[in-house]
Amino acid sequence: MREASGERAVGQYPDATPAEALAYFERKYVELNGQVTLLEQRAKGGAPAADIAKAVANLQAALVNANAVGNLAALTERLGALGGTVSELTEQQGAEAKAQSAAALAERAAIVEEAERLAAEDPAKTQWKQTSAALDALFVKWQAHQHDAPRIPKGEANELWKRFRAARTTIEQNRKAFFAELDSAHKDVRNRKQQLIAQAEALAPQGADGINSYRTLLDEWKLAGRSGKKQDDAMWAKFKAAGDVLYSAKSEVDAAENEEFSGNLEQKLELLTEAEALLTETDRTKARTALSGIQRRWDEIGKVPRDQVKVVEDRMRKVEAAVRKLDDDFWKRNNPETEARTAGLAGQLHDAITKLEAELAEAEASKDAAAIAEATEALAARKAWLNAIEK
Template sequence: MSDLGDWTSFGRIDADGTVYVKTSSGERAVGSWQAGSTEEGLAHFARKYADLVVEVDLIAARLNSESADVEQAASQLRKLREGLDTAAVVGDVEGLATRLDGLSKHAEEKLGEFKAAKESERAEAVAAKEALVAEAEDLASRDSHWKASGQRFSEMIEEWKAIHGVDRKTDQKLWRRFSAARDTFTRHRGAYFSQLDAERKVIGQKKEELIAKAEELSTSQDWGPTADALKGLMAEWKDAGRLAPDAEQKAWKRFRAAQDVFFNARSEVFSARDAELEANQAAKEELLKQAEALDIEADPKAAQNAFRDLQAGWHDIGAVPRKNQAKLQRRLRTVEDKLRDALDTAWRKVPVEENPLLLQMRQQVAEAEEKLARAKADGNAGRIKKAESDLASKKQFLQLAEGTK
């Protein structure tokens, strides 16, 4: 529309200066022009129309961009369309109206898509925050894993901040629930650790007492009872509970050190004792070799005398390891039994007239007869009766020994 004909096809100015825009339904007065020629007046109102076209072009361009504010564009198009029927312009108003209607329809479609996308994003964001709230409420209902749960709450707060698209009212409502769950967790954790501190204080006192008892017993040389007592303290230590890791480790080192003092000392003593017992065993084994080498059958009496000497040495040597004591004793008893059997056999082989025991018993009978004779000579009835009884008893034993009646 660069010449007058173009402008006159869309508007005119009458003699009194009234400016009209032409439409298919007739003319509409859009203003008044008194400042110059008719051409200049039409050009002035045509420029206003051109400005509207430029504004519509800009909105159309923004509407087709990826970052368009569709809601704002739709609003601007509605305002332009509503104002077009009264706009003080000269131009293809109806063509522009048609274009505005088309753009408005396109904007409404895009706005619907935009709102649907926004609603979907909002729903996802709400769901994400609801999931965080549910997790927070679940963590708040537990009474364990304080460190891990505390770390998780910190992570969830950062996740919460990264979630966008939730309306303010819903966001505030969900945040109140999340915050309440976090406060509940913090309160429960504080109560737990307060109670734990109180319990650990009692445990600490108990373990200090056990350490003191262990240190007191550490220098004892009453090995058996003290070892049992320390084992009892160990059982009490396990039953007492645990301190914080660092404190528990320090207390345990002190308690264990006291026990080590005692058990190391006992080990040294027992090692020395074991060495002595092993030396005693070696000595007794040497005596056993000598005893087992005795020629018992050839000369039981000589073997008996030698065995007695070995027995004296055996008792002088002292104790041996408990596990070998019975075995060594059995070997010694075997030699003793062989010696006894050999002596019994040798005893039976001695002639009766040479048997020392029979000779002794005959001597005793003769002495009893002499006592009876003296009692009769004295005429003492009491002594006679006792002497007769003694003589009868000794004769009876003599007869049994001789195998006679």
């Protein structure tokens, strides 16, 4: 090779023609040129500056005594130009790395802040299933970020981890305390409900007579609280079974009474037909006497099936109300004080009518149309009042 400092031997290629030998060493140059070109492209593409600098140094060393034929000086110059590019890349990539580290720090801080928010919740109001799932998701996110995100300064990374670990510890402690307290409360509820079950089962010998006591126990059951779905369901099944025994006994009693009292129902229905005829009666004495006899026979008949009690009693109450109204109306009409007031008012109306008739006659004689109209209207009103009172 002819260089600026003179000629330099680059090698030997025995047993070949000069052209073949020269072609071999030219290919070596082509390979070096390709490596430089590739490095230029990597630098342009933003490859890590440290990698570019290392490759430049290696190629520069390789060019010093390269066994190749070609413009090695041009390759050396191009590598020198890459040195400036490496400086620019180093500065640029340093700024980018700093920005990426800041962003990664903010992202990891956001994970910590969310964990601390969960830790600050009121344990009594926390939905622990959702909170535990959220905390697990945050930990997975932390691990992924630690593995995939740009590195952040060790001191800040350690500080963030301490905060995250503290938040996780607080949540776990709150969760354990909450469920310990809940277990204690559930235990109290279970004990109370077991007592209520025992009391309900003890009512079985009373049969239907124990139903009122069972209802009282049922009210206490509702106030006892809950102790977990499965346990509550199992205890409720036992408590309800104790009540079913009482209601079954009551059903048997009701069935027996219905059979026993069905004849009484037929008699009372016949008696109601007789009683309801009094709804159109206007003679209060006759209605009162008839009703008294019906009521006496009604009481003598006795009970009817439970589901028919209200039906027949309502029909009888309607008859009794009608007869009572006849009495009330009679005494309103024949009250001495009312009669005295009515007589006094009737006398006043008679006097007023006589006076108005005289005024009307005078108005007709004088043919005073306005006076005639006024006297006629007043006279008609007084006569209407009198007619109402006398009725």
